[in-house]
Structure formats: structure tokens, C-alpha cells
Amino acid sequence: MPLRIFNVLGREKQDFEPLEPGHVTMYVCGPTVYDHPHIGHAKTYVAFDVVTRYLRHSGYNVLYVQNITDVGHLLDSGEDRVLRKAAQTQSKPMQIVEMYTKSYFDAMDALGVRRPDISPRASGHVPEQIKMIEKLLEKDVAYVANGSVYFDVSKDPDYGKLSNRRLQEQEAGTREAVRGEKRNPEDFALWKKAEPEHILRWESPWSEGFPGWHIECSAMALKYLGPTFDIHGGGIDNIFPHNESEIAQSECANDAEFARYWMLVGSLTVDGIKMSKSLGNFITIADALKRYRPEVIRMFMLSVHYSSPVDYSEEALEAAAKGWERLYNAVRLTRRAANDSNESGADANGFLERVEQARTAFFSAMDDDFNTPIAIASLQELTRDVNSLLNSGTPVSSAVLTAINDTYSQLGGDILGIVPADEIETGGSAQREAALVELLIRMRAEARANKNYAESDRIRNELAEAGVILEDRADGTVWKTE
RNA sequence: GGCGACGUGGCCAAGUGGCAAGGCAAGGCUCUGCAAAAGCCUGAUCACCAGUUCGAAUCUGGUCGUCGCCUCCA
Numbered sequence: 020m021p022l023r024i025f026n027v028l029g030r031e032k033q034d035f036e037p038l039e040p041g042h043v044t045m046y047v048c049g050p051t052v053y054d055h056p057h058i059g060h061a062k063t064y065v066a067f068d069v070v071t072r073y074l075r076h077s078g079y080n081v082l083y084v085q086n087i088t089d090v091g092h093l094l095d096s097g098e099d100r101v102l103r104k105a106a107q108t109q110s111k112p113m114q115i116v117e118m119y120t121k122s123y124f125d126a127m128d129a130l131g132v133r134r135p136d137i138s139p140r141a142s143g144h145v146p147e148q149i150k151m152i153e154k155l156l157e158k159d160v161a162y163v164a165n166g167s168v169y170f171d172v173s174k175d176p177d178y179g180k181l182s183n184r185r186l187q188e189q190e191a192g193t194r195e196a197v198r199g200e201k202r203n204p205e206d207f208a209l210w211k212k213a214e215p216e217h218i219l220r221w222e223s224p225w226s227e228g229f230p231g232w233h234i235e236c237s238a239m240a241l242k243y244l245g246p247t248f249d250i251h252g253g254g255i256d257n258i259f260p261h262n263e264s265e266i267a268q269s270e271c272a273n274d275a276e277f278a279r280y281w282m283l284v285g286s287l288t289v290d291g292i293k294m295s296k297s298l299g300n301f302i303t304i305a306d307a308l309k310r311y312r313p314e315v316i317r318m319f320m321l322s323v324h325y326s327s328p329v330d331y332s333e334e335a336l337e338a339a340a341k342g343w344e345r346l347y348n349a350v351r352l353t354r355r356a357a358n359d360s361n362e363s364g365a366d367a368n369g370f371l372e373r374v375e376q377a378r379t380a381f382f383s384a385m386d387d388d389f390n391t392p393i394a395i396a397s398l399q400e401l402t403r404d405v406n407s408l409l410n411s412g413t414p415v416s417s418a419v420l421t422a423i424n425d426t427y428s429q430l431g432g433d434i435l436g437i438v439p440a441d442e443i444e445t446g447g448s449a450q451r452e453a454a455l456v457e458l459l460i461r462m463r464a465e466a467r468a469n470k471n472y473a474e475s476d477r478i479r480n481e482l483a484e485a486g487v488i489l490e491d492r493a494d495g496t497v498w499k500t501e
Numbered sequence: 502g503g504c505g506a507c508g509u510g511g512c513c514a515a516g517u518g519g520c521a522a523g524g525c526a527a528g529g530c531u532c533u534g535c536a537a538a539a540g541c542c543u544g545a546u547c548a549c550c551a552g553u554u555c556g557a558a559u560c561u562g563g564u565c566g567u568c569g570c571c572u573c574c575a
Contacts, residue, residue, distance in 0.1 A: 030505095047575090048575070049575085050575065051573095051574080051575095056575090057575085059574085061575090062575070063575040064575075066575095093573075100573080100574095179504095182504070182505080182570080182571085183504055183505070184503080184504060184570095232573095252575095253575065254574080254575035255505090255506090255569075255570080255575085256569075256573095256574060256575065257570095257574075257575070258505090258570070259504085259570065259571065260571085260572095261574095283575095284575070285569090286568090286569065286570095286575080287575085288568085288569095291567095291568090293568095293569085293574090294574095295574090322513075322514070322523090322524075323513080323514065323515095324514090324515080326506090327506085327507085327514090328507085328569070329513095330513090334512070334513090334525085334526095335512085335525090337525080338512075338513065338524070338525040338526080339513090339524085339525085341524080341525060341526090342523090342524045342525065345524085345538090345539090348539085349539090352538090352539095384515090390515075392515055392522090392523075392524095393515055393516085393522070393523080395523075395524085396514090396515070396522060396523035396524075397522095397523085398523095399524065400522085400523070403539090403540080406538085406540070407539080407540060407541095410538085410539055410540070470534075472534060472535070475534090475535090476534095476536080479535095479536075479537090483537095488537075488538095489536090489537080490536090490537050490538050490539095491533070491535095491536080491538090492538080492539095493532090493533090497538090
């Protein structure tokens, strides 16, 4: 079954056929680095992390570009976001950029989001942007006004095709100061002449100034992926005007189709309302990671289809954590059994077929527009049967245990990033800890054998207070840390 | 006002014509010295109304409600 993707451009699910067989070129709008990344960023970039992981797992050679916006992204007051932060903190704009770029990558690394292949910065690609603006002027779809350059949307009959907006229907929501310069209220800036106090500025044929927000993505996508590429991703909130304008600029400048498949991620709300600083419900990724494991945060975000909105709340995260623990408990039991098992021989339980069934369900879910909720459900159903198998007391061959573990590690780990790698802790302190816990377990076993339950319960309780959980199983006592 | 999404068991959430996945929570049970973990069982006719159809949560029209975007936002 081929991979199918819901293409926002045209609003239909389509078979995915990359331009070049076996290769996928993908561009995702990255963050503007003027503050710490929040859990809304996490939802978008976890989604595309899974997309790239799955594409690669499916055999595609993926080139993934995600920009860093460090210039030109203005507030509605007309101030540059980065410059305002710099002024507030009395630092250089590029200090701000460095600091929050690092914060962004730190957060993504912590969430297990793999780095894009190329992370170009807007400020490092001003010449490319100027060149593209010149092309648009040559083609007469842009015009110069008072040192600034605007895209003339009335020259582009396709303008609105992604977001389904008709120009006549748009209200003029433009800032007063620039309204007079524009031919149409909907025209957007390609280049802005810098006010004297604006210190992020570059020479251009039109004025000393800075590029508009939309042109960076067009210019960098062209530079690294060519005029036409396969997948363009981002958050749904940027569909207009940002994504729409990217299409207009690129297709007019390059005389070629821009992105062939548009994948836009649903927004995240907190307790039912949109996150914002003023409402005090702004949750950074670092905040969330203080409370929940990265795998839990990922599982929470992947338990809803990427295109749907999701609401972040304490209860929802707790529920995700519980669900994740059940899954991971089974993974741990499997790995422990696999390490201990010396059962060779055939698949006496007929379980290999069950594992294969889960894999098939998982892959067909992922092939259907990356349906992670169903993919996760396939792992949870497998988990129920794995638990039954491991608790049944019947011997399980190491071939079966290996197949189960491989499935968890590959589907849950490599693709979804919700199952930690099977790492044997080799650090000295970890080994000492293990030895001490094992000693206490043996002491407790003795007490239990002597029916000294007061003593055995005391050991268990005190270990629990220290964060070590004991569970008695038919074949012995196992332990885990909280 | 325009564009778009959505309304499925207590909560979250899959499901675009043919007996309503999965998770969390709840109750009962099994296993266990107890606990934990785990498993089993119990529960929805899919906002409402009217159509199309042999048959609809799924298609059409309408009503009510929620949300996003239209101005900065992943």
C-alpha cells in the first residue's frame, strides 16, 4: 500500500509520489528565535520528526530543511521581535538570536527530535532574498514604494489557493503607517526600508533595510531544495499570510510549482485556550520536561492526528503518562526476559504471527497520512497480548522475545520515539545501585520465606520511598526506578 | 462579516456507506501473604432535525454549539 498524504493544497488525501523516486525534499517553517520554545513548537516539530523518521524507515532518502528566523519577523507594532527583545535585555540582537537558537535546539534534542539536515538562518541569506526580490520586480509582480518593496497580489491570480481566500473578501488589516505605500491593502512586504533606530539592516538596491518575513522561506527553500520540492510543512496558524505568500513569491519568481504536498499541523491549546504570555498559560518545553518524560510528551502529542488541534492539560498528560507506563512496563519485561531466556527453538506460542500482525497494522496506519493514534493503538493491543504471554508462565523462546523487543524498539523507538533505547547501564554507580537493590531483594525474599511479612514489607516500603519500586512476579521479584 | 476545522461512552481519541479501534478513569473478578504489575468482564447507536440509500457516525441540506485563521504566532 502506498503512502498517502492529506494535501492541504487541494484538501484531499493523495498517493505520495516524490519528484525523484526514492528521494524526498522537505521544508518546514522553523521558529523565530526571540524567546524560549513552547509546547506548541513541540507539537509541530515532533510531528515532522516522526514524518521524517517514518519516511526514512520506509526507504526514502530525505533532505529536511528547517529555517531559523532571526530577522524580519515583525510585531504588529512594526517592531522586529528580535530587536525588541534585544532592547529589553540590553543585548545585541545576535546575542538574542544565539541564545534562543541554542534554547530551541536544546529543547528539541531533549524531546528526541532529530535535527534537520540543514538549519539555515534568514540573516545569513539576505543576498539570496534580494536576488529573489529583484526577479519579482523584473517580472512586474512587485513594486518599490518609498524604499520598500511590496508584492502586488493583484498580479497573481493564484494568490489564495492554499488558504482559500479571495482578495476582495479581505479586510484591510494593515498597519496605518504603511497603508499609504501599498497599492492593495493585501500586498505584503518583500523588503522594508529601515527606520533610523532599526539596527538589523542590510544594503539593497532600494534602501538600507531588511527583508520581509515571508521571503526568507522562499529564498532558502530555493537555495537548498530547488524551485520545486516535495513536502512543505508548518503550523496551520501560518497558512495565511505566511504560507500563501511563500507560494506566491516562489511560483512567480521561479515560474515553477513550489511545494507539491502541504502538510500543516493543528494548533495546541492549553486548558482549552490559546497559549499566550499575557494569559499566563505560556508553557515552555523546558517547563513541560520538568514534569514529564520526553517520551510521555511525545506520546501525548502523537495520540492525536497531526492535523488536529490538541489541548494540553494536566489531566491529559497524566493520562498519557499512565498509558506510556503500561507500554514501557511491557517493554522492560520483554527485555528482561530476553536477557534471561535460554529457551531456544521454535515459536511454541505461535506469537511471531501476532507480532507480525501488529507490525502490519502499524505500518498501514502510518501509511495512511501518518495516523499515529492508530499506530500507537496497534502497539497497545500488542502490549496486552505480550503481557498475557509473559505472565502466562509458559516458556517463551528467545526468538519470540527478540522479535517483540525489535518491534518495540523499531516501531515505538526508532519511528515514534516513545520507547527508550535498550541501553544497558554500565556506569559504576548504576552497577552499584543494581547490586545494592538486588541484595535488598534477596534479604526481603528470605524474610518472605520465613513469613516475616513485617520485615519484607518494610524493605519494600523503604525502597519505595527511595524511588525503587518492587514487584513480585511468579518467577521472582523485579525492580524499577520511578 | 469572510475562510477553515470540529461536535463519537465520565475524559482523550480513531473511524469518509455494511455489525462503533485504542488509551485514561470507574465498578466487578482473577492472580498475589499483602501490595504492585498484569489479564478478564461491564458501558456509547456517534450534537439535533430532515433527506439520499437495501443500508450512514460516515453523503446532502438545515439548526444549535465549540474552536482556529482573517493582525504577530509552530
